[in-house]
Amino acid sequence: MDKNQTLNLRRKHIGPSCKIFFSHDPIKIVRAKGQYMYDEKGQRYLDCINNVAHVGHCHPDVVKAGAEQMEQLNTNSRFLHDNLVLFAQKLQATLPERLSVCYFVNSGSEANDLALRLAWQYTNNRDVITLENAYHGHVSSLIDISPYKLQHQSDVEHNPSVHVAPSPDVYRGKYRADHADPATAYADEVKDIIDKAHSKRRKIAAFIAESLQSCGGQVIPPAGYFQQVAKHVRKAGGVFIADEVQVGFGRVGSHFWAFQLQGDDFVPDIVTMGKPIGNGHPMSCVVTTKEVAEAFMSSGMEYFNTFGGNPVSCAIGLAVLDVIEKEDLRGNAVRVGRHLTHLLEKQKEKHLLIGDIRGVGLFVGVELVRDRTKLTPATAEAQEVIYRLKEEHILLSADGPHRNVLKFKPPMCFSVEDADLVVEKIDLILTELEKALGLTLKNTLDIANEGNKRKLQADENGNQCENGLVHSTEGGHGAPSHSKRNKRLQT
Amino acid sequence: MDKNQTLNLRRKHIGPSCKIFFSHDPIKIVRAKGQYMYDEKGQRYLDCINNVAHVGHCHPDVVKAGAEQMEQLNTNSRFLHDNLVLFAQKLQATLPERLSVCYFVNSGSEANDLALRLAWQYTNNRDVITLENAYHGHVSSLIDISPYKLQHQSDVEHNPSVHVAPSPDVYRGKYRADHADPATAYADEVKDIIDKAHSKRRKIAAFIAESLQSCGGQVIPPAGYFQQVAKHVRKAGGVFIADEVQVGFGRVGSHFWAFQLQGDDFVPDIVTMGKPIGNGHPMSCVVTTKEVAEAFMSSGMEYFNTFGGNPVSCAIGLAVLDVIEKEDLRGNAVRVGRHLTHLLEKQKEKHLLIGDIRGVGLFVGVELVRDRTKLTPATAEAQEVIYRLKEEHILLSADGPHRNVLKFKPPMCFSVEDADLVVEKIDLILTELEKALGLTLKNTLDIANEGNKRKLQADENGNQCENGLVHSTEGGHGAPSHSKRNKRLQT
Known part of the structure; x- marks a missing residue:
């Protein structure tokens, strides 16, 4: 079946409460090996999110x-x-x-x-x-x-x-x-x-x-x-x-x-x-x-x-x-996790959008904020990163109460090269994003109320396509907005 | 591992709330095919209870x-x-x-x-x-x-x-x-x-x-x-x-x-x-x-x-x-189910302990009673049948609020010959049992209070070994006794 046929049957027979990744342009995966997944055209994706395929897909x-x-x-x-x-x-x-x-x-x-x-x-x-x-x-x-x-x-x-x-x-x-x-x-x-x-x-x-x-x-x-x-x-x-x-x-x-x-x-x-x-x-x-x-x-x-x-x-x-x-996967988690966290820490020095890096082993979070003092959650920006990474054939997700935390939990065979690749792409994406937002280390304006400055991509599950943009306006400590709740994907 | 080693490890590491079949002499099954299961010595058991292995074990x-x-x-x-x-x-x-x-x-x-x-x-x-x-x-x-x-x-x-x-x-x-x-x-x-x-x-x-x-x-x-x-x-x-x-x-x-x-x-x-x-x-x-x-x-x-x-x-x-x-398993369920029910109906004419036969396809119940008018549940007798069938390498269970209903729900490939075998064995067991109880068509005494007449086997999970015999004394309509609750096995 081609992707649209699959999608149409899914709409007919699968409960809509189960959201699909990137619902405006979902991915059809047909096989997987180690930390890689492959779509119906043979395109390879690097999987940074699937903690279920713990020792590697199809070991x-x-x-x-x-x-x-x-x-x-x-x-x-x-x-x-x-x-x-x-x-x-x-x-x-x-x-x-x-x-x-x-x-x-x-x-x-x-x-x-x-x-x-x-x-x-x-x-x-x-x-x-x-x-x-x-x-x-x-x-x-x-x-x-x-x-x-x-x-x-x-x-x-x-x-x-x-x-x-x-x-x-x-x-x-x-x-x-x-x-x-x-x-x-x-x-x-x-x-x-x-x-x-x-x-x-x-x-x-x-x-x-x-x-x-x-x-x-x-x-x-x-x-x-x-x-x-x-x-x-x-x-x-x-x-x-x-x-x-x-x-x-x-x-x-x-x-x-x-x-x-x-x-x-x-x-x-x-x-x-x-x-x-x-x-x-x-x-x-x-x-x-x-x-x-x-x-x-x-x-x-x-x-x-x-x-x-x-x-x-x-x-x-x-x-x-x-x-x-x-396969000493715990040892690998220590080594690759340390490398990944180190690379991300360097990105934090470079990108104002990165508020916090936290991790142990291959459990790593990157919290994006619009303002490092107020900790204004950079929700839409996190979605943008996820979406742009998908275009680069890298699967990552954003979660947390403000959906602004990039969540790494890859199969445990994730390698140093994989870490290099994903951080390199994040660097490029954040660079472009900060440039578009006028957000540089020399120009730390609070962009919390400037959501319209640039047309951001939709949420990873595409719901925002109907709703317009989702520049969250809640503050760092405020109650999470209600609208976001059905737009978040557990993984 | 020999059976005792397995059992000892189980006692150490598996929650005791999960009861084992025939706990005083459990069965170690190592392989299965169709409607048959095989223990570690290669002994074959006919499976009349496993509705999970629907199209036959290991199809x-x-x-x-x-x-x-x-x-x-x-x-x-x-x-x-x-x-x-x-x-x-x-x-x-x-x-x-x-x-x-x-x-x-x-x-x-x-x-x-x-x-x-x-x-x-x-x-x-x-x-x-x-x-x-x-x-x-x-x-x-x-x-x-x-x-x-x-x-x-x-x-x-x-x-x-x-x-x-x-x-x-x-x-x-x-x-x-x-x-x-x-x-x-x-x-x-x-x-x-x-x-x-x-x-x-x-x-x-x-x-x-x-x-x-x-x-x-x-x-x-x-x-x-x-x-x-x-x-x-x-x-x-x-x-x-x-x-x-x-x-x-x-x-x-x-x-x-x-x-x-x-x-x-x-x-x-x-x-x-x-x-x-x-x-x-x-x-x-x-x-x-x-x-x-x-x-x-x-x-x-x-x-x-x-x-x-x-x-x-x-x-x-x-x-x-x-x-x-x-494999037309629905057709098989109709044919074998009809045959099984028919054989059991004939047993009902012969054995006073059989109070009711009810079934559709390969879902069949045989309710045992000590008295066909009062419907006194023949709980201990049902356990006896289950236990004796196990000795004949046939797996059946008893359930219902009074644990007096023999419950057939075999894999759907169950055959006419399988039905013949199990009913033949039930006939022999009920004949012996009724003889021991002095219960014949010509002598329909109510044996409800005569529980000590014959030493009955323990419950299929063996709990009665500690408690002595389990001649239930509750009446046909009475509330089920409390003690039975933890002696029943869902299957």
């Missing part, structure tokens, strides 16, 4: 493991099978000792929902503390604790059992890099929330956070924050859930799990996994302590997941772990 | 489709891909015209949760009517509407937005086969619930039911029931969700979807799919009308599912549809 070891097991057996976990227990054992070996019991499920959403059920049962409490701009999944229980998905602050507040703590963002958040101890300041905010909840006779079941906030704007919490939060939450009878769906499996390079960046003295009560675990195969996992698992069991309610932990998924999961090790 | 066409696509590309649905739209088109062709919009997700639970979200958004109402003994999935929103999972009736009643209607079971339910019009009587119960809800100013978003209740006891609702329920529910502003997770994809033989048994004049607003859709590959789908899809879209909240609709899952889904057609 032969993973494909082989899946295909061979599919030929042998694919059944549920009511029968004994070695793949299930070997995968659990191998996964456990990457975690602190006390996180020893696994539940295999099919998606990050199923994992986070199960984490809530474990927390509710173990603590016998109901309330959940989540972070500003958090995204934890698409099932209904998780929409409730995902401020990222909600159009209005009131949608969060209307649920008395959900409490939203400030995002520990030291660039744009309440306490910044110039604060003496942002970790304690942010953790104290959680303590205040607990105290207020207690004063209303509410009880805390869990604090949940991505170990590094991804959709929320590539936020890296200050070290020590999780320890202090865990202390407050456990004192209140709750548990700490670390959501590693987007950032786990060695992406940060120095550690296998992003929560380990906080220090060896921090161990969550529940860890949820997802996207990279099966290199694209639908699977995920929740790992917890023996105590939590036993409390869940003692409810008397069985937990059965039809597909979770089947021998094919486990064979694939084992192969992914093997490849990470065999 | 070569399905394996090939999955393996080939895994080599090419596995990415998310933000890019155009033909597999996604072709699968949606082919799936749509099995459904009434107005069910035209698909959302691909990863499990039956994700599908049912999304169905609720669609209903809530479309109707702007919140309340859900579910059936007694219903099971719709394991995520938290679905536990709420799954009385099957709840230990106490009060757990359902404590949620003011969930209403439980009587199961339209014409054998054991409120209105039985001798009722003049059970379809209307059961539908009127739903109407009463709506009226009561309205009197409390509550508003109905949806009625949800499996098209045939599976875990709930292989219940086949009387024809015309869904039409009348749909009329009442739509009048109240709600939608009708048909859950085909267990029973769809031609299992009933005469139709592709079980809801179609109700008549051509019935079309649900939302249909959810699952288990058989990918022959074991983790995938599922929600199909709805253009109007519901547009309402969901108009909320402005995007719906993105990372793995849902990826090209590998869709290739597998397409292959499953092809095999159903090419």
Whole structure:
């Protein structure tokens, strides 16, 4: 089928709530290998965004493991099978000792929902503390604790059992890099929330956070924050859930799990996994302590997941772990991540639009601002960069509450040459953009109200084509505008 | 690893809430083909229960489709891909015209949760009517509407937005086969619930039911029931969700979807799919009308599912549809289902323990009772049959609120010879059992209180080993005992 036929059938039969990349000129991908994807004409794209294809698209070891097991057996976990227990054992070996019991499920959403059920049962409490701009999944229980998905602050507040703590963002958040101890300041905010909840006779079941906030704007919490939060939450009878769906499996390079960046003295009560675990195969996992698992069991309610932990998924999961090790992908994440961050730091010296560079391993964010003091989000400019990179056959996305953070999370085989290429193109694009905006190091005017100066390209999903341009006018600290919410793409 | 090593690792690393079949002597399965599974010693088992391996375990066409696509590309649905739209088109062709919009997700639970979200958004109402003994999935929103999972009736009643209607079971339910019009009587119960809800100013978003209740006891609702329920529910502003997770994809033989048994004049607003859709590959789908899809879209909240609709899952889904057609598996379900039901009917003439035989295609239930008048559930006897069949290398399960319904839902390639074999074994087992119980056609004593007459085997999951025997003493209509709840295995 040609691209238009595919598109027309899609319009007819696929729910329109699932947005397509670059909807005014979508890409039809027919094959992929490593960090490269290829369209129907054979054009190659460099993939900087697909954290699901963790060990590289269509990795032969993973494909082989899946295909061979599919030929042998694919059944549920009511029968004994070695793949299930070997995968659990191998996964456990990457975690602190006390996180020893696994539940295999099919998606990050199923994992986070199960984490809530474990927390509710173990603590016998109901309330959940989540972070500003958090995204934890698409099932209904998780929409409730995902401020990222909600159009209005009131949608969060209307649920008395959900409490939203400030995002520990030291660039744009309440306490910044110039604060003496942002970790304690942010953790104290959680303590205040607990105290207020207690004063209303509410009880805390869990604090949940991505170990590094991804959709929320590539936020890296200050070290020590999780320890202090865990202390407050456990004192209140709750548990700490670390959501590693987007950032786990060695992406940060120095550690296998992003929560380990906080220090060896921090161990969550529940860890949820997802996207990279099966290199694209639908699977995920929740790992917890023996105590939590036993409390869940003692409810008397069985937990059965039809597909979770089947021998094919486990064979694939084992192969992914093997490849990470065999190809030293964590080492690659350290080396290439350092190189990429270094190149981007140099760009920051050159381009006023770059407000912040933050990253660990192959998790890197570039926050674009129109004004380095006011931190006015450069939302339309970020979209322009994404769109222009697409023309250069490079796939990158922008996210965060203001959609102004360029979000790198490429397959883990991303190379130094790939980093060179994407930064070179960003340099060219920002140079042109700043020239058109009259924004140079010698001419730091605030362009917040000069949105019409140049006709910017549409949003990456093309919605703005109907709406005209989208020069966001909100300030650095203001509430996010409502209109942007349906124009952002999670990846 | 030998079986004990596997078991020990499992005890260490796998959440104990997931029960294993025959836990006192579990089966280690290492390969499977068609309707047969093989343990580590090469012993063959006839599989009468695995409705997930729909077109037969490890069907070569399905394996090939999955393996080939895994080599090419596995990415998310933000890019155009033909597999996604072709699968949606082919799936749509099995459904009434107005069910035209698909959302691909990863499990039956994700599908049912999304169905609720669609209903809530479309109707702007919140309340859900579910059936007694219903099971719709394991995520938290679905536990709420799954009385099957709840230990106490009060757990359902404590949620003011969930209403439980009587199961339209014409054998054991409120209105039985001798009722003049059970379809209307059961539908009127739903109407009463709506009226009561309205009197409390509550508003109905949806009625949800499996098209045939599976875990709930292989219940086949009387024809015309869904039409009348749909009329009442739509009048109240709600939608009708048909859950085909267990029973769809031609299992009933005469139709592709079980809801179609109700008549051509019935079309649900939302249909959810699952288990058989990918022959074991983790995938599922929600199909709805253009109007519901547009309402969901108009909320402005995007719906993105990372793995849902990826090209590998869709290739597998397409292959499953092809095999159903090419091998005339619906025809096979009609022929073998008819043969099986006929054989079982003859057994009913011979064995007093058989209270009811009900089935369509390869969805068949055999309800065991200790007394054909009082309908005293023969729970322990059903477990005995399951356990003894296992010794004969035949896998069958017992389910329903009293765990006394033998549940047939084999792979669709199940043969006449397979049916002959399993019924022959059931005959032998029931003959011995009835002899031991002193239960013959000439001696119809009520054995409800004679549980100690013969030492019965433990429950299929072995829990009774600690508890002694499990002669249930509840009456035919009484509330199910609490203790049984954690001894039942969903399949």
